[in-house]
Amino acid sequence: MRDFFDLPYFYSALIITAYNAVAAADLYCVIVCSIYKIKKRNAFFPFVLFAASTFSLFLLLGGHIGGCFETFALPIYNFVKSLSTAAVVSALAVQAVLACLSFRLTGSRRKRNITPMSIKEGVDKLPTGLCCYNEKGTPKLVNNQMDSFSRIITGEPLFDAKEFWSRITNGDLVGGSFAVTKGETPIIRLPDGEVRSFSRSEMTIGGKKMFEITAANITEQYALSCQIQEYNDGLAQVNNRLEYYGETIADITREREILAAKVSIHDKLGKALLASKRYIEKGESAVDTKVLLDIWRSSVSHLRNESAHEADENSLDELYDAAALMGITLTVRGELPEDDSRIMRFIMSGARECLTNAVHHAKASNLEITVNDSGEFAVIEYTNDGLPPVDKVTEGGGLSYLRRKVENAGGVMQILSAPRFILRLKIPKKEALFGD
DSSP states (O other), rough: OBBBBGOOOHHHHHHHHHHHHHHHHHHHHHHHHHTTTOOOOHHHHHHHHHHHHHHHHHHHHHHHHTOOOHHHHHHHHHHHHHHBBBHHHHHHHHHHHHHHHHHHHHHHHHHSSHHHHHHHHHTTTTSEEEEEEEEEEOEEOOOOOHHHHOOOHTSSOOSSSHHHHHHHHEEEEEEEETEESHHHHHEOOTTSSOOEEEEEEEEEEETTEEEEEEEEEOHHHHHHHHHHHHHHHHHHHHHHHHHHHHHHHHHHHHHHHHHHHHHHHHHHHHHHEEEEEEHHHHHHGOOOOHHHHHOOOOOHHHTTOOOOHHHHHHOOOHHHHHHHHHTTTEEEEEEETTTTTHHHHHHHHHHHHHHHHHHHHHHHEEEEEEEEEEHHHHHEEEEEEEEEOOOOOOHHHHHHHHHHHHHHHTTTTEEEEESEEEEEEEEEEEEOTTTO
């Protein structure tokens, strides 16, 4: 086989380039061992291979140079000239295999062993910002997150940790960042909406005082706290209204009782006066004297707070008796909800008011009550055959009180004047907070 030195320039250059690649691979392994501070016994093999590959490259290059500079490179030139091509290629193959083995072992050791550089890589992957610095403010460890925060918040890389901490605690921020809270536990909202909570702790390492700054992501917690604050504000408003209701409920109750007493007296006396008027006009044939006296006794007793029970006043028989005394024929259409005392109270209250108005204003002789069930509401209508109102009906004490009761119960009261008088009550079946 031809000697290596006798090969054409192209082939010799190709082999030398291959030696360069092997030397570069060995150099990479040496650099990794140095940066990651791999133990010396594990780093010995890469260093030996690098030395061998470098020396082989030096020999080959020296042999070629020796042809031009025989004075100082003649020994190398004579040695390389005596090498066969097979020996050079075999040495290259062996060194390439060893370089691959070294590359794999070095990478494996770098991944399996904890080194300062592996710790730095792990810290850089943390979602939490981290910075450790000494008393002078010199950073000893800064991960990528914290350095990024520093650039966003202060506009500068994190070179002085003491200055950085001072700025975020005082709210001296740039670039659209906003200090939600300041002080020793600052919370900062970044321009992209992310919220970070910063904290600082003190520790001693090797007898020296060190400080650690962390930046935790609390975006979700902050959003939830804002929602809770909104809910609390709403609850505070409701609480204020309830306190107001609590302070005024006694006055409201007293006013309702007074008004109810006035309306009750109005109904009692109105019924007595109308019966008396009918007795005067038509005599004992229309109204029995004993019945009229009982009505007046009941009215006087009512003024003395000795009125009959509400159950008696809300009975249907009592309503028919009152209509008969006033000369009114009462007709009820529909099914009365007698099992619902609350709805019955509304029906009776409207009927008493319409009886009085039918006799006193409309000169009517018939009063018709229609009851309908519309699902969630009971609809009651009152009509008479008397004279229709000339003008719009003005609500007096009785109608005003009835409207207040209906609306407090969540219902609706309507008064129609034309073509005839109609009083319509729409009462919800479910009792309201301030209902009847």
